[in-house]
Amino acid sequence: MIVQGIDVISVESLVKRFGDFEAVKGIDFSVTRGECFGLLGPNGAGKTSIVKMIYGFSPITSGKLEVFGEDIMLRARSIKSRIGVVPQEDNLDPELSVLDNLLVYAGYFRIEKHTARQRAMEIMDFMDLSEKSAQVVGDLSGGMKRRLTMGRALINRPELLILDEPTTGLDPYARHMVWQRLRRLKEAGTTMLLTTHYLEEASQLCDRLIIIHRGEIMEQGTPVGLIDRHVGKEALILGGDHLLRESLSAGLTELIKASHILGDDLVLFTDHGRVLAERVGERARELGITLDYHRLRPTNLEDVFLKLTGETLDNIQKGF
Amino acid sequence: MAKRSNLLKGMDTFPDLSWPLVLSVFYRNLKVFGKTWKASIMFNFVEPMLYLWAMGFGLGVYVTRINGLSYIEFLAPALIASSAMFSTTYEMTYGSYTRMGFQKTFHGMVATPVSMDDVVMGEILYGTFKGVLYGMVFFLVVALFGLVKSPWALLIPVPLALMVMIFAILSLIWTSIAPNYDSFGYFFTLFVSPMFLFAGVFFPVENLPPGIRFLPWLTPLYHAVEAIRPMVLGRVTWSILADLTWLTAFAALTMRIPLAMVKNRLIQ
Numbered sequence: 001m002i003v004q005g006i007d008v009i010s011v012e013s014l015v016k017r018f019g020d021f022e023a024v025k026g027i028d029f030s031v032t033r034g035e036c037f038g039l040l041g042p043n044g045a046g047k048t049s050i051v052k053m054i055y056g057f058s059p060i061t062s063g064k065l066e067v068f069g070e071d072i073m074l075r076a077r078s079i080k081s082r083i084g085v086v087p088q089e090d091n092l093d094p095e096l097s098v099l100d101n102l103l104v105y106a107g108y109f110r111i112e113k114h115t116a117r118q119r120a121m122e123i124m125d126f127m128d129l130s131e132k133s134a135q136v137v138g139d140l141s142g143g144m145k146r147r148l149t150m151g152r153a154l155i156n157r158p159e160l161l162i163l164d165e166p167t168t169g170l171d172p173y174a175r176h177m178v179w180q181r182l183r184r185l186k187e188a189g190t191t192m193l194l195t196t197h198y199l200e201e202a203s204q205l206c207d208r209l210i211i212i213h214r215g216e217i218m219e220q221g222t223p224v225g226l227i228d229r230h231v232g233k234e235a236l237i238l239g240g241d242h243l244l245r246e247s248l249s250a251g252l253t254e255l256i257k258a259s260h261i262l263g264d265d266l267v268l269f270t271d272h273g274r275v276l277a278e279r280v281g282e283r284a285r286e287l288g289i290t291l292d293y294h295r296l297r298p299t300n301l302e303d304v305f306l307k308l309t310g311e312t313l314d315n316i317q318k319g320f
Numbered sequence: 321m322a323k324r325s326n327l328l329k330g331m332d333t334f335p336d337l338s339w340p341l342v343l344s345v346f347y348r349n350l351k352v353f354g355k356t357w358k359a360s361i362m363f364n365f366v367e368p369m370l371y372l373w374a375m376g377f378g379l380g381v382y383v384t385r386i387n388g389l390s391y392i393e394f395l396a397p398a399l400i401a402s403s404a405m406f407s408t409t410y411e412m413t414y415g416s417y418t419r420m421g422f423q424k425t426f427h428g429m430v431a432t433p434v435s436m437d438d439v440v441m442g443e444i445l446y447g448t449f450k451g452v453l454y455g456m457v458f459f460l461v462v463a464l465f466g467l468v469k470s471p472w473a474l475l476i477p478v479p480l481a482l483m484v485m486i487f488a489i490l491s492l493i494w495t496s497i498a499p500n501y502d503s504f505g506y507f508f509t510l511f512v513s514p515m516f517l518f519a520g521v522f523f524p525v526e527n528l529p530p531g532i533r534f535l536p537w538l539t540p541l542y543h544a545v546e547a548i549r550p551m552v553l554g555r556v557t558w559s560i561l562a563d564l565t566w567l568t569a570f571a572a573l574t575m576r577i578p579l580a581m582v583k584n585r586l587i588q
Contacts, residue, residue: 018588055431058587077338077433085431091424095352104351107344108432156432 006069008033008160008191009054014063016049023049025215026063036192038202038209040305046215047195048088051164054193055085067160081109084158088165090149094138098129098148101137102155109156116155123151127181143174150178161185163194167201179204199301213309223301231303232257234273236280238266239292248283252276260307269299269307327497330580335437345429345442346449353450368403368458372396375522386524389553396462397552398521400476401483401544404455408484409512412447412491413504420495426586436583444488444578451484452477462552470554482567483544489571492578496585515541543567
């Protein structure tokens with residue numbers, strides 16, 4: 001921790017209920033200054049509900065939620081003046097130019113005109129939008145709109161940047177552009193809270209993360225720590241007949257950390273990928289089994305996630 | 321989504337208003353208006369012009385004098401009010417609904433120090449501004465036709481502002497419960513158009529059947545017309561004060577409602 005004492009975000013027994021539906025079921029976590037903290041989970045896990053409470057949009061049902069050591073329900077205006085929010089969907093002013101979008105937004109923070117203009121120039125430069133300064137936002141590409149939405153959230157030099165699925169719907173190039181900018185902001189000391197269902201995004205950016213499922217925290221830690229704890233270094237993917245595959249892995253349990261059936265594939269998680277692959281190959285020859293294919297690859301957060309939630313990718317990506 | 325009992329939640333509390341931020345919301349809408357007014361002027365300006373020609377110069381020829389006035393003298397001042405009414409109601413229904421829903425403009429604003437009450441108050445101010453602007457543009461047309469008879473007419477912005485503020489409030493209340501764009505058709509058909517037709521714009525309300533003659537008195541358009549017509553024609557009497565009082569009281573008493581209702585719609 002860089003600054004002793006106060007966490008930027010401190011959440012205790014936080015509950016959010018919509019009528020009879022409990023979207024957030026009593027969660028605890030805290031975010032310290034300068035770190036990038038991830039909320040990871042499938043759609044409908046409760047990520048956006050949590051984020052909306054943190055930036056004061058949605059009232060909390062019960063529990064404690066402090067931002068910069070102050071109660072969000074009591075001090076929303078002063079807290080909101082110190083944070084930047086990048087929402088899931090762009091809500092720019094489509095009729096206005098890129099520059100005007102930034103200037104109008106600066107007005108909501110009561111930033112003085114001259115300062116606002118200067119800040120807008122810096123942001124357009126940082127987000128690589130300077131050439132588009134006079135262009136009407138409605139005509140921009142999706143990636144540019146996203147960068148502007150993100151730039152707009154920086155207009156007040158926020159101490160905390162909240163990003164709700166910042167790259168959903170972007171092409172890979174645009175996504176990498178966004179990640180680059182976020183890394184630079186992090187290096188400059190901005191605390192970030194990021195929700196995502198892209199596990200690669202979380203691995204790339206987050207120092208720590210929590211995995212949320214149906215309104216509860218399933219697991220927490222660093223991306224590397226989680227991978228290590230749950231799935232080891234590598235995943236061996238086996239295609240072919242179910243029952244035969246079972247017999248292949250029998251007797252190799254000391255090498256296998258966990259296993260998971262994903263569609264037609266059997267995924268074996270291990271710290272000793274090469275050895276396991278050889279042994280499986282040997283056994284297949286001994287038993288006269290033909291494997292359709294087997295493939296060894298490094299593990300990632302996605303494996304952790306799949307193993308923990310038992311959800312398939314289809315379920316995770318449903319909804320956009 | 322919101323249950324009926326929750327629609328008015330928070331009505332009994334003071335609104336959370338910061339006037340500089342209310343103005344920043346107003347300024348945002350003004351800035352967008354600066355880009356789009358050319359497209360919207362058709363609706364709000366040309367249409368009353370058509371009424372003026374069709375009714376005033378066309379139909380009016382066949383109409384006997386009303387209270388000593390030619391038909392166009394009777395009609396033109398009232399069209400100032402109805403033109404303002406339409407421009408505000410369109411803006412605070414279709415326009416506000418787009419900002420609230422499709423564009424998520426309100427969401428973007430309340431992620432800053434701006435509160436939801438600031439947003440809705442900024443909308444009311446903008447709706448009021450737009451109505452007064454379009455009303456006064458139409459007033460210039462009426463003046464060009466030589467139908468303005470008195471310097472009292474310079475006070476028209478007062479009743480106009482009060483009336484369109486009420487229409488901004490009523491429209492936003494409807495907007496806050498509107499499930500989709502189509503539902504605004506009901507608002508105009510059931511509420512705005514009958515007012516336009518029966519609240520003293522086209523004929524004196526004394527011509528209504530006795531049993532329903534009180535109905536126009538309940539509408540903001542009637543009171544605005546009753547104030548604006550004598551101002552334009554130079555027939556000002558003390559009764560105007562009663563109309564202005566009615567408008568002021570109505571605006572003051574209803575102002576809190578859309579603030580609570582829009583907030584309850586968006587924030588759950």
